[in-house]
Amino acid sequence: MPTTLSSQSSPGIEAIIQKHKGTSGALLKVLENVQEEDPKHYLSESSMRSISSLMGLPLSQVYSMATFYSFFNLKPQGRHSIVVCRGTACHTRGSLALLNEALSRMGIKEFKEEEENSATSLDGFASIRTVACFGQCALAPVVMIDGVVKSRMTIGKLVSLLEKMKKGGVE
Amino acid sequence: MEQKLISISVDGKKIEVDPGMNLIDACALAGASVPSLCFMKDISANASCGVCVVEVEGAKALVRSCVQKPVEGMKIRTAGPRVMSARRTAVELLLANHPTDCLSCIRSGTCELRVLAETLGVRASRYPKLKKFPPPDTSTEGLVRDDSKCILCGRCVAACAETQSVHAIAFAGRGARTRVTSFMDKGLANSPCIQCGQCSVVCPTAAITEKDQSSEVMAALADPRLTMIIQTAPAIRASLGEALGMPPGSLVTGKMVAALRRLGFAKIFDTQFSADLTIMEEGTEFIQRVQTGGTLPMITSCSPGWINFIETFYPELLSHLSSCKSPQQMFGAVAKTFYAQKTGIDPASLRVVSIMPCTAKKGEAGRPEMDSAYRWWREKAEKDGTKMSREHYRDVDWAITTRELARMIRQSAIDMASLPEENFDSSLGESTGAATIFGNTGGVMEAALRTVYEILEGKALPQTDFLPVRGLQGIKTAEVPVAGMKVKVAVAHGLKNARVLLDDIAAGKSDYHFIEVMACPGGCIGGGGQPVLPDIGKKLARNRSLYMEDLRLPERKSHQNAEVSALYKEFLGQPAGHLSHELLHTKYKARIV
Numbered sequence: 186m187p188t189t190l191s192s193q194s195s196p197g198i199e200a201i202i203q204k205h206k207g208t209s210g211a212l213l214k215v216l217e218n219v220q221e222e223d224p225k226h227y228l229s230e231s232s233m234r235s236i237s238s239l240m241g242l243p244l245s246q247v248y249s250m251a252t253f254y255s256f257f258n259l260k261p262q263g264r265h266s267i268v269v270c271r272g273t274a275c276h277t278r279g280s281l282a283l284l285n286e287a288l289s290r291m292g293i294k295e296f297k298e299e300e301e302n303s304a305t306s307l308d309g310f311a312s313i314r315t316v317a318c319f320g321q322c323a324l325a326p327v328v329m330i331d332g333v334v335k336s337r338m339t340i341g342k343l344v345s346l347l348e349k350m351k352k353g354g355v356e
Numbered sequence: 357m358e359q360k361l362i363s364i365s366v367d368g369k370k371i372e373v374d375p376g377m378n379l380i381d382a383c384a385l386a387g388a389s390v391p392s393l394c395f396m397k398d399i400s401a402n403a404s405c406g407v408c409v410v411e412v413e414g415a416k417a418l419v420r421s422c423v424q425k426p427v428e429g430m431k432i433r434t435a436g437p438r439v440m441s442a443r444r445t446a447v448e449l450l451l452a453n454h455p456t457d458c459l460s461c462i463r464s465g466t467c468e469l470r471v472l473a474e475t476l477g478v479r480a481s482r483y484p485k486l487k488k489f490p491p492p493d494t495s496t497e498g499l500v501r502d503d504s505k506c507i508l509c510g511r512c513v514a515a516c517a518e519t520q521s522v523h524a525i526a527f528a529g530r531g532a533r534t535r536v537t538s539f540m541d542k543g544l545a546n547s548p549c550i551q552c553g554q555c556s557v558v559c560p561t562a563a564i565t566e567k568d569q570s571s572e573v574m575a576a577l578a579d580p581r582l583t584m585i586i587q588t589a590p591a592i593r594a595s596l597g598e599a600l601g602m603p604p605g606s607l608v609t610g611k612m613v614a615a616l617r618r619l620g621f622a623k624i625f626d627t628q629f630s631a632d633l634t635i636m637e638e639g640t641e642f643i644q645r646v647q648t649g650g651t652l653p654m655i656t657s658c659s660p661g662w663i664n665f666i667e668t669f670y671p672e673l674l675s676h677l678s679s680c681k682s683p684q685q686m687f688g689a690v691a692k693t694f695y696a697q698k699t700g701i702d703p704a705s706l707r708v709v710s711i712m713p714c715t716a717k718k719g720e721a722g723r724p725e726m727d728s729a730y731r732w733w734r735e736k737a738e739k740d741g742t743k744m745s746r747e748h749y750r751d752v753d754w755a756i757t758t759r760e761l762a763r764m765i766r767q768s769a770i771d772m773a774s775l776p777e778e779n780f781d782s783s784l785g786e787s788t789g790a791a792t793i794f795g796n797t798g799g800v801m802e803a804a805l806r807t808v809y810e811i812l813e814g815k816a817l818p819q820t821d822f823l824p825v826r827g828l829q830g831i832k833t834a835e836v837p838v839a840g841m842k843v844k845v846a847v848a849h850g851l852k853n854a855r856v857l858l859d860d861i862a863a864g865k866s867d868y869h870f871i872e873v874m875a876c877p878g879g880c881i882g883g884g885g886q887p888v889l890p891d892i893g894k895k896l897a898r899n900r901s902l903y904m905e906d907l908r909l910p911e912r913k914s915h916q917n918a919e920v921s922a923l924y925k926e927f928l929g930q931p932a933g934h935l936s937h938e939l940l941h942t943k944y945k946a947r948i949v
């Protein structure tokens with residue numbers, strides 16, 4: 186298989202690959218685990234290169250899978266995560282304003298919604314991403330903050346949640 | 357294997373078919389030709405476009421005939437308003453995001469999408485444009501990928517993975533962002549892509565094409581300061597006619613020479629001349645390896661896609677490669693030294709153009725080490741204490757494909773079919789039948805065996821043809837008794853097949869002495885720069901026509917080429933001698949991507 190550059194994080198990745206060896210859908214599980222264990226919660230070029238060479242799979246195939254599922258991140262993620270639903274129900278109830286508020290509070294200037302689905306603040310504090318629908322349209326608009334779904338969101342509520350986040354934790 | 361036939365009816369006509377075949381082929385047997393787009397027989401069937409739909413009695417939805425298998429008693433309707441409207445919709449959806457560039461598009465004359473839209477009567481698309489595309493990928497010397505013209509049929513992905521086992525490209529992303537791309541979208545130059553161009557011959561549209569240099573060559577032809585000479589690869593004479601609308605397999609050697617003269621080249625030479633030269637060098641190298649215990653099996657080195665492949669995937673086996681340059685590069689080195697010196701032409705104003713069946717040849721000509729003539733003249737100037745112009749030049753200036761040459765001929769309004777047959781110029785234009793079969797898989801091996809046998813045995817071959825290495829089977833093997841030794845040879849074409857032989861060598865299980873590898877399926881006749889959309893019938897026709905040419909030529913063994921003998925006598929000295937090594941041999945190195 187392709188000659189690849191070596192990468193830093195091979196030992197951890199090797200263990201993950203060992204764990205899933207021979208199971209069906211091994212590549213998908215390996216990618217998930219590697220992302221979970223990555224401090225920046227993403228699939229770096231070098232970890233995908235390691236996965237490719239250790240599993241004997243072409244780089245193009247690893248990339249194919251990593252770009253197919255929206256839960257894989259190909260860019261380093263912030264320490265906090267803000268997910269804004271941009272589905273139809275949420276959109277009609279003002280999710281664009283929520284997205285813009287979150288972006289400006291985090292100091293993210295460039296975000297082209299048609300082209301990418303996430304952006305991270307320069308200081309690595311938080312990542313903002315959009316999804317097509319949380320499946321909770323009755324509670325629209327919906328935002329997820331550090332893994333916790335917050336429904337019937339308003340600008341006011343969002344601002345105070347983000348303020349709390351900045352002071353350390355929203356729980 | 358015995359297959360029980362089943363009976364189906366197609367547009368009311370009853371026929372018996374093999375249940376393993378696709379419905380689209382079954383319909384064709386019944387005389388109904390169902391249009392298709394993404395499907396390509398023997399290459400790919402990912403059923404993505406929906407153009408091949410037919411109506412099956414009792415089925416609610418229309419059926420995609422390129423993947424559906426027939427079932428006993430099936431009643432099929434291949435035409436009618438329902439299928440017509442579905443086919444049109446399918447094409448309209450594709451056109452929604454497609455640029456309306458047909459007038460100026462490089463594939464206009466051979467585009468399956470354009471023809472389909474026209475035959476189905478699609479005049480405009482009702483659907484909105486939703487996609488944005490990155491600029492074309494021009495990172496390599498051989499190919500250009502333009503996503504805006506891609507219909508996501510998957511043929512290129514299949515050719516790259518299944519025929520070549522390279523996996524440079526794959527689908528990435530999803531939904532409106534789905535695209536065919538290389539790892540991290542970094543472009544082909546930063547992928548394992550070996551520039552074979554197999555993707556470009558199967559692509560139905562202009563989404564992946566050769567990097568067209570025909571206008572550069574035309575501009576150079578108009579420059580009075582330059583002396584333009586041209587060499588033509590063996591396989592071109594069996595495919596140029598086809599590219600210009602003649603029947604597949606038309607053998608157009610003499611007419612091609614005539615057309616090139618009319619385009620304005622000063623001398624029309626033949627890569628077959630340097631193919632014979634290659635056999636002299638490579639045959640000698642093989643004999644030396646056998647006699648001195650060198651690395652075996654020795655593997656041929658004339659296919660640049662193959663060289664890129666072994667440098668990328670099997671760098672540990674590089675010592676098995678023959679050190680011989682390809683015929684294209686041998687020609688360039690000899691033209692700009694021997695020929696320039698003999699004719700008194702300044703090598704800096706001499707331009708060598710080659711017509712190749714291959715996109716990887718463009719990259720080969722551009723390799724930094726392929727400037728032996730320049731280095732030879734520089735050394736000579738140093739030795740003689742004379743001045744030399746500073747301008748650097750390479751051995752081969754342009755390598756253009758069959759498709760590009762066909763374009764030049766068409767643009768110049770030359771009707772090749774009506775031209776007289778003309779001959780190549782001397783003294784780099786003579787060739788033997790052994791050189792012509794270089795264009796077929798197995799041809800280099802056969803040519804080498806003809807010469808090695810006669811050198812070692814010192815007598816004429818009882819039988820010039822080596823049939824076991826002919827034909828389109830993926831891997832061919834033979835055992836040939838030569839001078840008391842049983843020479844074991846193998847031939848592979850298509851790199852997936854080559855891998856089998858390479859893995860054996862790597863595992864220490866290969867007992868072959870000599871192996872021929874060609875990157876493209878069929879060899880150069882199936883090259884990535886050849887007329888697009890070839891099927892097995894066209895390839896067989898090209899293959900046969902080269903064996904016809906072999907029989908037509910007065911000499912059929914490379915060592916009988918008088919111009920090659922003269923080259924050794926007047927200039928090079930001995931095969932594999934000192935000057936040969938300087939000009940005709942090369943080194944390889946591992947490629948990391």
Ligand code: SF4
Pocket residue numbers: 454455456457458459461462463464465467468469470505561562563
């Ligand atoms: S690829 Fe085909 S349909 Fe597209 S612009 Fe070119 S000729 Fe027209």
Ligand code: SF4
Pocket residue numbers: 499512515516520522523524525544548549550551552553554555556
């Ligand atoms: S040129 Fe060959 S290796 Fe490169 S992408 Fe096309 S098929 Fe694959």
Ligand code: SF4
Pocket residue numbers: 505506507508509510511512513536555558559560561563564
């Ligand atoms: S580049 Fe050509 S062959 Fe490949 S998916 Fe696109 S249209 Fe099909």
Ligand code: FES
Pocket residue numbers: 270271272273274275276317318319320321322325326327
């Ligand atoms: S649209 Fe937002 S949850 Fe469905």
Ligand code: FES
Pocket residue numbers: 391392393394395402403404405406407408409420421422423
């Ligand atoms: S040809 Fe059958 S779906 Fe495209």
